[in-house]
Amino acid sequence: MHRFFRTALVLAPAAIVLSACASFTQDAPITGLRLIGEQRIALKQAFQGTTVGGLSGIDYDAASNSWVMESDDRSEINPARFYRATLAYDSEKFSGVTLDSVHFFTQPDGSRYPNLAHAKLDQGDQVADIETLRVDPRDGSLWYGSEGNRKVGLHPFVRHADRDGKFLATLPTPAMFKVSKDEVGSRNNMSFEGLSFAADGKSLWLGMEAALYQDGPLATPDHGSVVRITRLDRSGKVLGQYAYPIEAVASRPAPGREADNGVSEILAVNDHQLLVVERAGVENAAGVYANHVRIYLMETDGATDIQAIPALAGASYVPARKRLLLDLEKLGLARVDNIEGMAWGPRLANGSRSLVLVSDDNFNAQQVTQILAFEVLAHPR
Template sequence: MKQSSLRALRARLISALAVSILLSACASFPDDAPIAGLRLIGEQRIALKQAFQGTTVGGLSGIDYDAASNTWVMESDDRSEINPARFYRATLSYDSAAFSAVTFNSVHFFTQPDGSRYPNLAHAKLDRGEQVADIETIRVDPQDGSLWYGSEGNRKVGLHPFVRHADRDGRYLSTLPTPAMFHVSMEDIGSRNNMSFEALSFSSDGKSLWLGMEAALYQDGPLATPDNGSVVRITRLDRAGTVLGQYAYPIEPVASRPAPGREADNGVSEILAVNDHRVLVLERAGVADADGLYTNHVRLYEMETDGATDIRDIPALAGATYVPARKRLLLDLGKAGLARVDNIEGISWGPRLANGRRSLVMISDDNFNPQQVTQILAFEVL
């Protein structure tokens, strides 16, 4: 065989192996082996406003594992106010016994369709179609290692939420079409401000994506309170943006009451596919005390879509008849033995442990706030 043919064959084999590794990293659990729970391996924290390669680390609201390179991507929800919209690549060192270190390797900046970096609101040319990115979730494509990320937009200035596809370095490739019901409006319809595209996950076979709202659309009902729950839409789309299904996920009431005149909320902060019909859902509540300091209540549920109504054609859930997705509690982080639970916003499958079990990692968004922490938690999946 000619040298050129050998090189071509070798390249094809390497590419196929990389795809196989990536698909294995997000492969589904068999139906006869349901998730029984999670065991905390350990915690690492990142220093407040840690400097790295000319940027300030913080606001880490999304995380995903890149199996081909054995690294992790972590995006910041900095709206280009401190540094341009960006993500980091890092190495997490853990096994079933301990979580020992977090090492940052590189920083990469997301770009707009014209190749420029995302501006902040003060410098954005909104009349020319520029976006101000509020990136809340990021996923590694299991087919080729490229990246998909979601932004909440900005209702106050008429910017719709979006999902975009980028190469491994963050350079823009395309925008995923998403249903018009999620657009922002000056009326009480569509997405609420800062409560839209918070959650994203590839399906276990890598052929489609799950997209989760943080909170209810205006037309779907009120937000969660300490007395009442709420409902959010979780949508499955193919890679061209065609809706394959949409389900109503019931949000729990806020777990405690805020101080008089203070705020409290509960919403979906991330999702993660388990198999074709089950999705892990992080519910994250923040409750303010008299000094304005927040207590976070974070719970991980498993959503079951089998038997639930496909609500894609129901324009408003308030007053409608439908069957919501079922859910079961997998973990209450308040009972996991942590010294504190902060604003957990990211979740990802990790590599298998030496005992063959899956690992799972969570990350918190510190909002660049000295009263919060960036914590990374590693778990063994039981």
């Protein structure tokens, strides 16, 4: 989550689905992304007794031809939840968004996640700050990541739920990501931000938003940073971990204001490449953020497996390579908002992959919830 609806339109056939899960097909090398169109959901849209907003994760459920979008509301407006929706787009246009249902995530005891004011932390309650989710290619269940809360000692976590959000299991994650009272481990509100199933569906990639304390300073307008992106099997065993280099913040904030850059989502392309969203927020004198959003192709081949390196600051390693695919500021959009979700969609009629992004408006009138649909361009083999 960055610090700081139109509903029920006429639906057109969106695409032809050629595989059980849009994420796990082998394609020609990606060369770029072509914008198909944009739709928005109105600020604080009411839907089935909830307030829509804070959409920070999205994925496509091919079995039901529906989209799953989670809110990072920390149960302050409504309990932690996700929406199922229909997105109507083809290769020529993006014509509508329809919200279909809302579902609530549950804790192991079956209760909904509480907000911090009502959480019984001494009895094991978690306050979910859900920033990413994925549909399981095996059975359509859901996996989601929460950033935790360093201020009150809540660790980030990844959990597995059924299609309706009911708790199934917690995925063990490396101890280095836990929060601490000392300057070690995850920073507050800067931990589990990206999640993706690997191309074979047997393992998951987990992306940090920002550097661990021991890995070095955060990105600034003067220098970049580094984050860990980890591959785990379904039992939590670490299969590999790589250092991803983050760019310096693209512009400067007003005096006394904030600016940052971090990873807001990841998405596996094949066994050794991922798409990575770098999202920077830069605050002006009025306290309003401008967003710089870029999508990179990350390459793990040739990079050092850093899982046994406890601190990257001062360590010797080879980071992952990356290549810029798209700078969203060059699309000609009226604005680029706080993009936090990214997912493969169904294939288009011409056989190309589609890709969808969603922004987290933080329930803030100065922001918007935008959904962007793209055609994935590739070299012919």
